Every structure is written in structure tokens, then in C-alpha cells.
Amino acid sequence: MKLKYDLVIIGGGPAGLAVALEAKRNAVKDILLLERDKYLGGILPQCIHNGFGLQYFKEELTGPEYAERFIVKLNDNQIDVKTETMVIEITPNKRIVAINRDNGLLHIQAKAVVLAMGCRERTREAIAIAGNRPAGIFTAGTAQRYINIEGYMPGREVVVLGSGDIGMIMARRMTLEGARVKAVLEIMPFSTGLIRNKVQCLDDFNIPLRFNHTITRIEGEKRVERVTVAQVDKNLQAIPGTEEKISCDTILLSVGLIPENELTGEVGIKLDPVTRGPVVNENRETEVEGIFACGNVLHVHDLADFVTEEGEIVGRAVGEYLKRNRKFRSQSIKIVPGDNIAYVVPQYIDFIVPGRKKIKIFMRVKKAAERVRINLLDDKGRVLGSYKKRIVTPGEMVSVYLPEVLLDDKLKNITISIKGD
Amino acid sequence: MSVDEMVFLFIIQPGRMSMKVDVVIIGGGVIGASIARELSRYSLKIILIEKEDDVAMGTSKGNSGIIHAGYNADFRTLKGRLNIKSNPRFDKLCQDLKVHFKRIGSLVVGFTEEDLKRLRELKKNGEKNGLENLEIITGNKLFELEPNLNPQAKYALYAPTAGIISPYKFTIALADNAVINGVKVLLETEAKDIRIKGRQVCGVVTNRGLIETRTIINAAGLHADEIAKAAGDSFKINPLKGEYQLFDKQWGSLVNHILFPIPTKLSKGILVTPTVHDNLLIGPNSYQVEEKDDPATTRAGIKEVYAGATKLIPHLPHQDLINSFAGLRADIEGRDDFIIEASKKIRGFINVAGIESPGLSSAPAIAEMVSGILKEVVKEISPQLELNYKDDFVETLVEQPRFADYLNKVGEWQEIVERDADYGGIICRCEKVSKGEVLRAIYQPVPARSLDAIKRRTRAGMGRCQGGFCSPRVLKILSEELKISPLRITKKGPSSEFLKTKTKDMIKEAGVKFKDEVKI
Numbered sequence: 001m002k003l004k005y006d007l008v009i010i011g012g013g014p015a016g017l018a019v020a021l022e023a024k025r026n027a028v029k030d031i032l033l034l035e036r037d038k039y040l041g042g043i044l045p046q047c048i049h050n051g052f053g054l055q056y057f058k059e060e061l062t063g064p065e066y067a068e069r070f071i072v073k074l075n076d077n078q079i080d081v082k083t084e085t086m087v088i089e090i091t092p093n094k095r096i097v098a099i100n101r102d103n104g105l106l107h108i109q110a111k112a113v114v115l116a117m118g119c120r121e122r123t124r125e126a127i128a129i130a131g132n133r134p135a136g137i138f139t140a141g142t143a144q145r146y147i148n149i150e151g152y153m154p155g156r157e158v159v160v161l162g163s164g165d166i167g168m169i170m171a172r173r174m175t176l177e178g179a180r181v182k183a184v185l186e187i188m189p190f191s192t193g194l195i196r197n198k199v200q201c202l203d204d205f206n207i208p209l210r211f212n213h214t215i216t217r218i219e220g221e222k223r224v225e226r227v228t229v230a231q232v233d234k235n236l237q238a239i240p241g242t243e244e245k246i247s248c249d250t251i252l253l254s255v256g257l258i259p260e261n262e263l264t265g266e267v268g269i270k271l272d273p274v275t276r277g278p279v280v281n282e283n284r285e286t287e288v289e290g291i292f293a294c295g296n297v298l299h300v301h302d303l304a305d306f307v308t309e310e311g312e313i314v315g316r317a318v319g320e321y322l323k324r325n326r327k328f329r330s331q332s333i334k335i336v337p338g339d340n341i342a343y344v345v346p347q348y349i350d351f352i353v354p355g356r357k358k359i360k361i362f363m364r365v366k367k368a369a370e371r372v373r374i375n376l377l378d379d380k381g382r383v384l385g386s387y388k389k390r391i392v393t394p395g396e397m398v399s400v401y402l403p404e405v406l407l408d409d410k411l412k413n414i415t416i417s418i419k420g421d
Numbered sequence: 422m423s424v425d426e427m428v429f430l431f432i433i434q435p436g437r438m439s440m441k442v443d444v445v446i447i448g449g450g451v452i453g454a455s456i457a458r459e460l461s462r463y464s465l466k467i468i469l470i471e472k473e474d475d476v477a478m479g480t481s482k483g484n485s486g487i488i489h490a491g492y493n494a495d496f497r498t499l500k501g502r503l504n505i506k507s508n509p510r511f512d513k514l515c516q517d518l519k520v521h522f523k524r525i526g527s528l529v530v531g532f533t534e535e536d537l538k539r540l541r542e543l544k545k546n547g548e549k550n551g552l553e554n555l556e557i558i559t560g561n562k563l564f565e566l567e568p569n570l571n572p573q574a575k576y577a578l579y580a581p582t583a584g585i586i587s588p589y590k591f592t593i594a595l596a597d598n599a600v601i602n603g604v605k606v607l608l609e610t611e612a613k614d615i616r617i618k619g620r621q622v623c624g625v626v627t628n629r630g631l632i633e634t635r636t637i638i639n640a641a642g643l644h645a646d647e648i649a650k651a652a653g654d655s656f657k658i659n660p661l662k663g664e665y666q667l668f669d670k671q672w673g674s675l676v677n678h679i680l681f682p683i684p685t686k687l688s689k690g691i692l693v694t695p696t697v698h699d700n701l702l703i704g705p706n707s708y709q710v711e712e713k714d715d716p717a718t719t720r721a722g723i724k725e726v727y728a729g730a731t732k733l734i735p736h737l738p739h740q741d742l743i744n745s746f747a748g749l750r751a752d753i754e755g756r757d758d759f760i761i762e763a764s765k766k767i768r769g770f771i772n773v774a775g776i777e778s779p780g781l782s783s784a785p786a787i788a789e790m791v792s793g794i795l796k797e798v799v800k801e802i803s804p805q806l807e808l809n810y811k812d813d814f815v816e817t818l819v820e821q822p823r824f825a826d827y828l829n830k831v832g833e834w835q836e837i838v839e840r841d842a843d844y845g846g847i848i849c850r851c852e853k854v855s856k857g858e859v860l861r862a863i864y865q866p867v868p869a870r871s872l873d874a875i876k877r878r879t880r881a882g883m884g885r886c887q888g889g890f891c892s893p894r895v896l897k898i899l900s901e902e903l904k905i906s907p908l909r910i911t912k913k914g915p916s917s918e919f920l921k922t923k924t925k926d927m928i929k930e931a932g933v934k935f936k937d938e939v940k941i
Contacts (some may be wrong), residue, residue: 036846040899086847097831099824101456101845104838105831123887128745132717135912135919139889151892152907153927178928216720222917236719249921306540379884 004109005032010087011116015295017070018308019114022315024077032080041067046148055305064145079389092288112252112290112318119257119296131217136224140166140254155250160184166194167254177297192395213320257300274343275299281350283317299345302397327352338417358401368393377415426769445625446537447612449476451784453640454595459603459788462544463808466493472611474872474914479642483748486588489782490580492547498659499759503783505550510785517817518594521697527583527679531576536683591878615651622769636769643751645715645774652767657754660713661928663705664722669741673699679716680733691729703730750777849891851884863902873913
């Protein structure tokens with residue numbers, strides 16, 4: 001088996017697939033894609049609902065269909081794939097140790113590495129719910145896998161905690177399969193998922209969504225029997241006297257996603273404390289030259305389409321990197337999150353690229369706001385550029401273009417802030 | 422023994438069992454398992470019964486996992502004596518049983534002059550107990566030992582012989598070793614009554630039928646008072662709840678020793694310690710509850726434990742909390758010591774009750790003591806039965822390779838995968854567990870039959886994703902190996918099944934009809 005590659009991609013979800021194909025289009029020759037599951041596509045094969053591809057393909061697809069569009073092209077492009085292969089170590093000089101049944105341990109040398117490991121779901125403990133530890137508590141994504149991949153229903157009477165996208169989609173999915181979803185509870189005063197999911201998954205099925213509510217206690221020794229639900233105050237603390245018991249046999253948790261950066265951390269790559277993904281420049285290249293990251297391992301995206309877009313940025317960047325003709329700026333420009341901005345990606349701009357007109361900057365806001373301006377400010381607080389937005393919410397990623405002409409040599413920081421219009 | 426026979430051993434149909442043995446041990450906690458192993462040195466027919474689907478399901482899985490040095494309890498008590506006697510045994514015992522044990526030492530941390538006085542008292546008590554290497558540490562040395570300690574800390578009692586262990590892994594290994602030496606472990610087997618004939622024990626009635634025996638060892642933990650009552654002995658066990666929180670394994674190195682606050686009369690207080698698996702553990706609080714089988718955590722408890730631990734380590738990584746749990750301890754009303762004695766009312770009945778802290782630390786010596794008591798009892802009731810050492814007693818378990826232990830020497834794992842490809846398929850990403858290890862857990866002497874049982878043996882599901890990734894995979898393996906439907910696979914025994922119906926069956930049950938053809 002071949003053990004030397006120009007590019008090794010870790011993770012065969014939408015990010016990894018996009019990187020592989022785009023890198024090939026950018027003249028990267030030997031590419032290996034490593035995937036720990038039996039099949040490619042990451043989480044997409046279990047996302048049998050529609051809503052994928054509206055941005056990227058301009059048509060509506062299901063998750064498996066969206067993944068298929070990319071997977072079929074891998075073969076035509078002679079991209080090596082190893083499934084059921086788990087990467088256990090990456091070194092800064094791009095040696096990868098992986099393991100599978102057929103080969104045992106693989107020691108692979110790459111010229112460039114792309115981290116595309118995706119994310120994992122936050123668990124009950126991340127939010128410290130008191131009570132018993134019975135069967136019947138699932139993260140929404142695990143329940144989705146049981147129903148759509150394994151072919152089994154994990155519950156009949158369901159309470160969903162968290163209005164993340166997967167939680168809302170699973171509330172609908174379980175309803176369609178004959179389960180009774182008694183409530184979706186959201187601790188915040190707003191939905192943390194996409195508005196379209198709230199409408200299509202909850203409102204259309206009369207599933208009650210209760211804001212400012214959480215589960216304070218889980219009861220049931222062997223299997224979940226009921227939950228105590230309470231309203232929370234501004235500090236997200238349960239308000240005494242508002243408790244109410246709901247009987248159910250199943251709790252689905254949709255309380256957030258965490259980029260899966262254990263490998264990244266072990267290489268010694270710096271992580272952004274807010275995104276919990278690596279700090280990257282506009283090429284999505286980490287602190288270690290030649291190691292890139294994209295998709296949900298970098299920051300959690302709303303849509304697979306955006307992940308694909310980011311994967312393609314990296315595919316092109318790997319091509320440039322391997323050609324060794326990149327030109328660094330005299331100093332990096334740091335993009336700093338300002339008022340009401342939780343995070344920005346990329347965090348740095350490092351390169352001078354002839355012909356580049358603008359750079360897309362992605363961000364998430366801290367609080368929902370209407371009729372705002374997103375301002376780009378220089379070191380002295382002067383407004384370099386300004387964009388109007390009708391509405392911004394933490395549930396939906398926001399992007400603005402940073403025009404290349406604004407980037408002069410002396411610039412050290414660009415702060416992005418949101419202001420009422 | 423073939424796999425089929427082994428499975429048969431543990432799955433005896435209810436009502437069909439009728440057995441006659443020399444000794445029945447009631448309870449598969451660390452005490453029951455220690456006794457089983459100790460008695461398996463002799464040519465005796467022994468059955469250990471456990472009401473849950475695995476051993477170590479009560480107090481033995483919900484505790485701090487500390488092997489105490491032995492300065493706390495008075496030497497005149499069983500607690501003091503047996504702890505001191507047991508502590509030095511753990512190195513060899515754990516080596517034999519292939520259980521991780523780390524003698525990292527403990528520090529009882531003091532802040533005031535008053536605390537210093539208490540530390541001196543503890544030291545004195547420890548010295549009376551025969552501990553020679555206790556030391557009071559002050560000033561800079563304290564922070565050299567524990568850089569993250571509360572800067573206001575001034576003194577500490579250092580006990581180098583304290584250690585950490587996984588209490589459930591230790592229990593499982595003891596039980597495995599006992600099974601290898603001929604003990605039968607019957608899971609999901611609950612003692613319903615004790616049969617007595619003319620003030621002599623003659624059997625245990627279980628949910629699976631009668632087991633005839635002339636000696637019974639009551640190691641039923643929190644329920645030991647109920648079992649004792651059936652034999653005419655009366656004492657009352659009050660369950661004491663203790664809640665814990667566990668942090669991701671990147672934080673085990675936050676502390677280097679087991680850190681205790683100044684103990685109170687009631688408890689040793691909320692401690693901070695690394696675990697043998699490099700997690701960071703804090704807890705327990707301690708309060709009396711009514712229910713013996715309700716290890717539920719409470720909101721107040723979670724806060725109390727966290728606040729208590731921050732007194733020792735002010736900066737805890739709350740964002741990396743991965744688990745909280747509670748354990749219940751068997752506290753005997755009106756008594757501050759273990760009960761380890763033959764019943765004075767009924768012959769052939771031995772109580773081993775009230776084994777709260779330092780019960781885990783004392784387990785080896787408790788087992789020996791019980792063995793001594795049993796010899797006396799047997800002399801009295803069946804003089805013809807001689808307790809002879811078997812010459813084929815197997816003292817050790819075979820080291821079983823775990824992928825997580827090979828991460829620094831992965832090259833050596835290659836051989837293992839070449840012998841058995843299942844060791845190359847990684848099932849649990851967080852704890853790096855291979856399918857081979859999961860299969861081994863299903864077929865080990867005390868076999869894992871539920872996801873939690875697999876988790877305790879292999880750590881699959883113990884990590885930061887808490888089973889999100891591995892649980893569908895482990896469930897599938899269990900279903901394939903046990904040749905039962907995934908619908909019957911449980912989290913922790915009957916009534917804790919994961920799945921309800923096949924997809925589409927639920928909607929069909931609801932009476933919804935599907936059209937045969939769907940046009941898109």
C-alpha cells in the first residue's frame with residue numbers, strides 16, 4: 001500500500017469531500033481520504049430530510065443525495081479512499097498514524113494535511129442536568145442514526161431539549177414515525193437553529209416550542225419516566241415555583257455541537273476558545289504550515305453548503321501551497337471580533353494574492369438584533385467599510401466581504417462590530 | 422470452557438435452578454467479590470449471587486476510588502485495623518489482577534491554625550495506627566507538590582501510601598478471578614428469603630429458585646439489613662448519598678495527589694483527585710436519603726460539590742465536565758464501624774455489613790477475616806468438611822491488551838491486529854477502544870451483557886462524547902454476539918432497553934396505513 005501522499009484529508013464528510021475534489025481540480029496529484037465510518041459522507045447519509053444544496057446546487061436535495069453528488073466523482077478522479085480507518089496521531093511534520101482492520105497501523109507521510117473531522121454533540125453533562133442516569137437519553141444525532149441508519153425507533157414519548165437544528169429535525173422525524181413529541185424546550189429566549197427549521201419542523205406539526213425553559217431533573221431508574229421542566233430567569237437559572245413534570249420515555253438533546261479537535265490539540269495547534277476550532281488564516285491554514293482545517297472542525301456551520309464552500313477554499317489553498325509560490329504579507333492582519341460578535345473566521349489574513357478582489361469573513365453574533373450595521377474598523381477605530389443587515393441571530397452565520405483595496409501594509413487589526421442602524 | 426457453556430452458566434432460566442453448594446455469597450460488590458476470590462482458594466463449592474446484571478453495581482461503582490493510607494479511623498475499630506492491614510497489599514493484588522493502581526499519595530489541606538491542630542491530631546492517630554511516613558507540609562513545598570492549590574492553603578498532612586484505583590474494575594477483576602477458580606457468579610439473581618431449619622441456615626430462595634447451602638455470607642451492601650432480618654438479625658442501614666463530578670481526561674494532571682479538606686465527624690469531605698484513567702474527579706458531598714436504590718444527582722448537590730472542590734482548587738475546568746453521578750454508602754444506624762461477624766442467632770450465617778469508607782481500602786483484609794470466621798463456622802456445623810487450600814488456585818489474571826495503553830508504542834499493536842483483525846477496528850473514538858476489546862468483555866469470566874457493563878470493562882462510552890459515537894456500534898456488536906434482537910439490548914439490565922420498535926413499526930401500530938406506491 002502507498003504510504004506517501006501530496007495531500008491527506010482526515011474525515012470524509014462534506015468538508016473532506018469538497019477538499020478532495022477541489023484539490024484535484026487544482027492539480028494536486030496524490031490524494032488520500034481517510035474516514036472512520038464504513039461509508040463516506042459524514043453525517044449526511046443519516047440526514048434523510050431535504051434542504052441540502054439550495055445554496056450550492058441551487059436545487060433541493062436530501063443529505064444522502066447531496067453526499068452522493070461528491071462521492072461519485074471521487075472514483076473518476078482517482079482519489080484514494082480508506083474507510084473504517086481511524087487516525088490516531090498527526091505530527092507537525094505531517095506524519096499520520098492511522099489504524100484499520102485490514103492494514104493494522106498505517107504510517108503515512110503527507111506534504112499537506114487537511115483536518116476535516118467535523119464535530120460532536122454536546123452531552124447531558126455539558127449542561128449538568130440532575131437526576132437519574134437511565135436508558136432513554138440520546139443526543140439528537142445519535143437518535144437520528146438509530147432511526148435512519150440502524151432502523152430502530154429509540155422512543156415513543158419524547159421531550160427534546162434544545163432548539164438546535166438537529167433537535168427540531170428529529171422532533172419532526174419522530175412525529176412522522178408515530179412517536180409523540182411533547183415539547184421542545186429552549187433555555188434561550190430564541191431558537192438556536194435556523195428559522196426555516198422552526199417553521200417546517202415544529203410549527204407545521206404543532207409541536208410546542210417553549211423558550212426560556214429547561215429540564216432540571218430526569219427521573220426513572222431503568223428507563224426515563226418523566227422530566228421536571230422549569231422556566232429560567234435572565235441568568236438562565238431555574239425559577240422556583242415554575243417546575244412542571246412531563247411524563248416521557250425519551251429525552252433528545254440538541255444542546256450544541258463541539259468541533260472535534262482532539263487530534264488538532266495533540267499536534268499543538270492553537271485553538272480559538274470561542275469556536276473551539278483552530279485559529280486559521282484566509283486559506284484556512286493553521287499555525288502549522290501545510291496543515292489546514294475546514295468544515296465543522298473549524299467552526300460549526302449552519303448548512304452543509306457552507307461547509308462545501310469552505311472545503312473548496314481549502315482545496316484551492318492546498319494547490320497553491322504545494323506549488324510553493326505563495327507570497328506572504330509583510331505582517332499578518334488580525335480580524336478581531338468587536339461589539340456583539342462572538343467569533344470570526346478566518347482570524348488572520350496572511351497573503352498577498354494578485355487579482356483577489358475581496359475576502360469573505362464569516363461570523364456569528366452573540367445576541368439577536370434587527371436593522372443593524374456591520375462595521376469594519378481599523379486600528380484607530382475608523383470605519384473602513386459598513387454593511388446593512390435587516391436581522392442577525394446567533395442561530396444563523398453571517399458573512400461580509402472584506403475588499404482587498406482596504407488592506408494596506410500598515411494595517412495590523414480589523415475589528416468587526418455590530419451597531420444599531 | 423467453550424463460549425456456549427460460559428453463556429449458559431450465567432443465563433439460567435428462572436425457576437429451573439436447583440443447586441446445592443457449600444457457600445452462598447449474597448452481593449457482587451467489592452466485598453462480595455473479594456470474599457469470593459479469597460474463598461476460591463479452598464476446595465469449596467461457592468455461588469455468588471447478584472441482583473443486577475453485573476457486579477459492582479452499587480456502592481462499588483459510585484465512590485471515590487481511593488485506597489486510604491489509614492490515618493483517619495481509630496486502630497481499635499475494624500475500620501482502622503483492616504484499612505491499615507489492606508493498604509500495603511494493593512500493589513501485588515493489582516499486579517496479579519491487572520488492575521491499574523497508582524500510589525500517588527494524599528494531602529489533607531489546612532488553612533488555619535485550628536486546621537493545623539486537626540492535622541497534627543490526624544498524624545498522631547495515623548502514627549498510633551502504625552503509619553510512619555506521615556508528614557506535615559507547609560509553605561512553598563506545598564505548592565511545589567500542588568501548583569494549582571488554593572493559594573490561601575497553609576498546611577497539609579501528606580500520606581505517601583494513599584492510592585487511586587478504579588473501584589468497579591477492581592471488583593470485576595476480583596470476580597473474574599474467582600470465576601476462574603471455580604466460583605459461580607449468578608447475575609440477575611436476587612435473594613428473596615433465607616431458609617432456616619432448626620436455627621441452621623439451609624438455603625437461599627432466589628428469583629431463579631432455591632440454592633441449598635449451609636453457609637451464607639451476607640455482603641448485600643445497602644440491603645444487608647434486609648437480608649440479615651430474614652435470618653433474624655437486626656440492624657438498620659441508612660443510605661448516605663454522595664455526589665461526584667468527573668472532568669475530561671485532559672484535566673487529570675491538574676492535581677498530583679488526592680486532595681482532602683479537613684475531615685469532619687461525618688465524612689472525609691469533598692476531595693479533588695486524578696483518576697487512574699487521567700480524569701479529574703471531585704466529590705462527594707454526604708447526606709442521608711430514604712431510597713437505597715436511587716443514585717440520582719440533585720441540582721443542589723452538583724452545586725455543593727463544585728463549590729466544595731473550588732475551596733481546594735479554585736480554577737476548575739467547568740466547560741470540560743463530562744459526567745456526574747452519585748453513590749450510596751451503607752451507614753449503620755448507631756454504629757461507627759463495620760459489622761463482620763457470624764450471626765449469634767442462626768448458625769451458618771455471616772454478616773459483612775455497613776462497609777462504608779474505608780471499605781474499598783479494607784476489602785482484602787475483610788475477605789481474609791471472613792474466611793477466618795467461615796472456618797470457625799464450618800468447624801461447628803460440618804466438621805467433616807475441611808477447608809483445604811486447592812493446589813490449582815490461579816492467583817493472576819492474564820494481561821489483556823488495550824489499545825489505549827499502546828498509544829505511545831503503536832508499533833507493538835500491529836502484531837495484535839495481525840493475530841486478530843478486530844483489534845484494528847476502533848469502536849470508541851474518545852477512549853480509543855477496539856472491537857476486539859469489546860468482544861473480550863462479552864466473553865470474559867463475568868461477561869458484559871449490557872452497554873454499561875461493556876463501558877465499565879472497556880471504557881467505550883466513558884469519554885467526552887459519552888457514548889454518542891460508540892453506543893450504536895456497541896449495541897450492534899452485543900446483538901450480533903448474543904444473537905438477540907437489538908430491541909433487547911439494554912443499558913443496565915432488564916427494563917433498560919435502548920430501542921422501542923423497528924422504524925416503521927411504531928407508525929403502523931398507530932394505525933397509519935402506507936400507500937404501496939408513492940409518486941414523487
